[in-house]
Amino acid sequence: MRLPDHRLSVLAVVLSMATAPPAIAIINGHLDGTSHPNVGAVDIRLAGAPVVASGTLISPTVFLTAGHVTRFFDRAGQTRARVTFDTVVGESGTWYWGTVHTNPGYVGPQPANDSDDLGVIVFDAPIPGITPAVLATENLLEQLGHRSLESVGFTKVGYGTAAVLGGPNGGGEPTPGFSSGGTRKFVTAEYVSFTGAWLRMDQLDGDVCYGDSGGPAFLANTSTIVSITIRTANLELCTNNAFDLRIDTPAHRAFLGQYVTLP
Numbered sequence: 001m002r003l004p005d006h007r008l009s010v011l012a013v014v015l016s017m018a019t020a021p022p023a024i025a026i027i028n029g030h031l032d033g034t035s036h037p038n039v040g041a042v043d044i045r046l047a048g049a050p051v052v053a054s055g056t057l058i059s060p061t062v063f064l065t066a067g068h069v070t071r072f073f074d075r076a077g078q079t080r081a082r083v084t085f086d087t088v089v090g091e092s093g094t095w096y097w098g099t100v101h102t103n104p105g106y107v108g109p110q111p112a113n114d115s116d117d118l119g120v121i122v123f124d125a126p127i128p129g130i131t132p133a134v135l136a137t138e139n140l141l142e143q144l145g146h147r148s149l150e151s152v153g154f155t156k157v158g159y160g161t162a163a164v165l166g167g168p169n170g171g172g173e174p175t176p177g178f179s180s181g182g183t184r185k186f187v188t189a190e191y192v193s194f195t196g197a198w199l200r201m202d203q204l205d206g207d208v209c210y211g212d213s214g215g216p217a218f219l220a221n222t223s224t225i226v227s228i229t230i231r232t233a234n235l236e237l238c239t240n241n242a243f244d245l246r247i248d249t250p251a252h253r254a255f256l257g258q259y260v261t262l263p
Contacts, residue, residue, distance in 0.1 A: 029187040029206030032157055033087060038133045038223070039184060039216060040085040041159040042121065043095075047072035047081075050178040052089055054158040054215030056133045056225060059260045060126035063098065065214030066228055066245070067106035070119030074102055081121050085130055089159060089182035098123035103255045115197035117230055117245050118252060119214070120259050133216060134224045135256065136248040137263050141194050141226065149191040152220040154201055156242065157186045158229060160211030164238060176238060181211045189217065192241055197252075199227040199244040209238035217244050 032039070041052040042065055049072050055065030063083055073081055081100050086093040098121040105116030141149065163180040187206035194200065201217065208215070208229050216225040227244035246252060253262055 029162075029185040031087075032184040032186045036155075036157045036184070036186065036216075036218075036223075037085060037130050039157045040083045041089050041182065041184070042069060042081055042083045042214070043089075044069060044072045044081075047076040047078055051161060051181050051211035052159050053211055053213050054160065054229065055083070055121070056157075056216040056228075057085070057127055057130055058135055058225070058256070059132050061098075061123045062132075062259045063121040063123065064216075064225070064228065064247070064256070065119050065121065066230060067103045067114070067117040067119045068108055068230075069214045070100045070102040070121070071106065071108055073100045083121060083123075085127070087184045096123050096127060101259070105251075105255070115245065116251070116255070118228075118247070118255050120256070122259060131223075133218070134222070135253075135260070135263055136219070136224055136226045138248055138250060138253060140219075140248040141199065141246065146191075146193075149194075152191075154189045154191070154226070155186050155218045155221070156189055156201070156203070156208060156212070156215060156229060156244075157184065157218070158208060158212030158215030159184055160213070160215070161209040161238065164209075176210050178210065181209075189242060194246065197246055197249060199246050201242045201244065203242055207238045208242050217242075 038057040044053045053069040055063050058064045082095040082097050084093045101120050103116045103118040161176040161181045163177040165177045188204045189201035192200040212229045215229045217227045219226050227246050230245050
């Protein structure tokens with residue numbers, strides 16, 4: 001079915017904004033390699049978490065992640081965090097330090113119900129050799145519309161848990177294998193629905209899990225971020241639909257606009 005001309009025009013603009021090649025630790029999914037070099041891991045282990053979390057470079061000095069990720073540092077009384085853009089997290093890798101900022105509107109501790117679940121890390125100096133991702137323009141999802149979104153697809157990227165332990169085949173209660181994360185992976189997804197704050201997607205070849213929080217959903221085969229990972233419908237088993245926080249809404253752009261120039 002042919003899309004209306006105005007929706008085709010919006011989609012053409014979005015596709016023309018791509019600055020990174022299309023993608024060929026998420027459960028299953030695919031190794032990302034160098035497909036999304038601007039997606040990094042923030043080391044929330046330093047603030048008491050069992051895994052690293054995910055996020056994206058959105059300007060030479062600003063890293064976008066989830067508010068419930070940066071809140072780990074707030075609660076630990078820490079204002080500084082480190083991020084790596086290596087494909088596999090390791091102590092001998094390249095780490096960049098910055099200052100943590102959590103959206104003041106984020107209240108937690110139930111991120112699935114909190115529409116201000118945003119945080120950023122502002123680096124001490126520009127990150128060399130990495131082209132930042134592109135932020136979606138205001139209300140991009142409304143401009144594209146449901147029919148267009150059903151046809152374009154998404155790519156979700158993260159460093160989160162890559163395995164669930166136990167269960168019928170492994171014995172005991174199924175639990176996320178926290179030590180299995182730390183490798184940048186991606187999963188493709190298709191549109192389900194959106195609201196004024198949230199984007200819901202079906203993951204087609206894998207599932208986001210603990211540690212993928214804050215990671216981006218790129219529209220189609222572009223480097224344009226429309227949302228960030230917050231949780232799945234079944235967080236205990238890391239299955240079912242992904243619930244993402246939109247970053248194209250006026251309220252969420254207002255927070256980001258304090259740190260970056262908005263498109």
